[in-house]
Amino acid sequence: MQRRILVGVPSAILAVALAGGVGHALVTRTDETGELSSAPVRERAAAVTQEKAPEAEVPKAPTVAVATKADTWFSWQLIDTATGTSSGSANAADQTNNTESMIKAWIGTDYIAAADAQGRALTAEEKALITKMIRFSDDAAAQTLYLRQGGDEVIERLISEAKLTGTTVTESWWSKTQMTALDATRMMTYILQRAEASAQTAWLVGLMRDVDPSNAFGIPEVLPAAADPAVKNGWTAHESTGLWNVNSLAAWDGKILVVMTHYPVAYGQAYGEQLIRDVASDLLPSL
Numbered sequence: 001m002q003r004r005i006l007v008g009v010p011s012a013i014l015a016v017a018l019a020g021g022v023g024h025a026l027v028t029r030t031d032e033t034g035e036l037s038s039a040p041v042r043e044r045a046a047a048v049t050q051e052k053a054p055e056a057e058v059p060k061a062p063t064v065a066v067a068t069k070a071d072t073w074f075s076w077q078l079i080d081t082a083t084g085t086s087s088g089s090a091n092a093a094d095q096t097n098n099t100e101s102m103i104k105a106w107i108g109t110d111y112i113a114a115a116d117a118q119g120r121a122l123t124a125e126e127k128a129l130i131t132k133m134i135r136f137s138d139d140a141a142a143q144t145l146y147l148r149q150g151g152d153e154v155i156e157r158l159i160s161e162a163k164l165t166g167t168t169v170t171e172s173w174w175s176k177t178q179m180t181a182l183d184a185t186r187m188m189t190y191i192l193q194r195a196e197a198s199a200q201t202a203w204l205v206g207l208m209r210d211v212d213p214s215n216a217f218g219i220p221e222v223l224p225a226a227a228d229p230a231v232k233n234g235w236t237a238h239e240s241t242g243l244w245n246v247n248s249l250a251a252w253d254g255k256i257l258v259v260m261t262h263y264p265v266a267y268g269q270a271y272g273e274q275l276i277r278d279v280a281s282d283l284l285p286s287l
Contacts, residue, residue: 066282071263074261076259079189079255092182094166095180097181099178100175100236100245102233104137105187107154109204116198131207137215137233166179166182185256188256191204208230216231217273219231219249242265244267248276259275
């Protein structure tokens with residue numbers, strides 16, 4: 001895609017004297033003044049009470065506080081695939097945005113699933129199309145793969161198979177698929193699950209870890225270099241709505257984060273990229 005218009009315990013000495021076969025315990029300890037004091041305890045064993053260890057702190061939910069211009073909308077969702085824990089913005093489950101090119105990760109996955117079902121390897125031409133679509137966000141390649149697999153049926157399969165609850169098809173427009181931030185993380189979770197069972201899908205995820213630098217804005221820019229995230233961003237300026245739609249999706253080390261935005265075209269693409277970086281930076285201590 002062209003670039004268009006993220007207590008101490010006191011010490012004690014225990015002396016035990018046996019008398020008549022009965023254990024007679026003499027507990028000797030220092031009192032508050034430092035003097036020795038003693039008290040006999042007629043028990044077979046002295047009970048020792050240990051101080052209760054402090055309870056571990058419950059991690060606080062991640063929060064985001066970023067400054068935005070007027071008429072700016074954004075949404076985010078973060079999940080840990082290892083623990084199943086997740087958190088997100090208040091609108092992450094019920095407000096949608098255009099997916100733009102973010103959906104290309106699924107278009108490629110769906111295409112590969114068909115090849116896997118046929119028990120065949122991708123052809124050189126198919127691999128070239130998927131590579132262009134993922135690494136360089138090529139729209140023509142995405143359209144070709146999308147139409148070969150039935151057009152809107154590609155998105156319908158995603159909704160069904162990944163059990164999405166906040167995603168709807170926009171007829172004949174893969175880029176205008178409406179999706180919540182929560183569903184975006186569910187989509188990526190499903191892609192990663194498919195990659196565990198499919199070498200060809202794992203290859204696609206590898207392409208996502210090697211996108212062209214021009215496609216790697218937002219979340220990847222604030223992660224440590226060693227994170228090596230799988231990335232698929234989406235960005236388009238729409239004359240019909242007067243809005244930029246700019247999204248960033250990244251997966252690394254068992255974490256999946258998406259930040260989705262839209263705002264007036266006049267603010268420019270760089271504004272959206274910075275907003276995504278700001279959100280991701282606020283979340284970084286939780287990542």
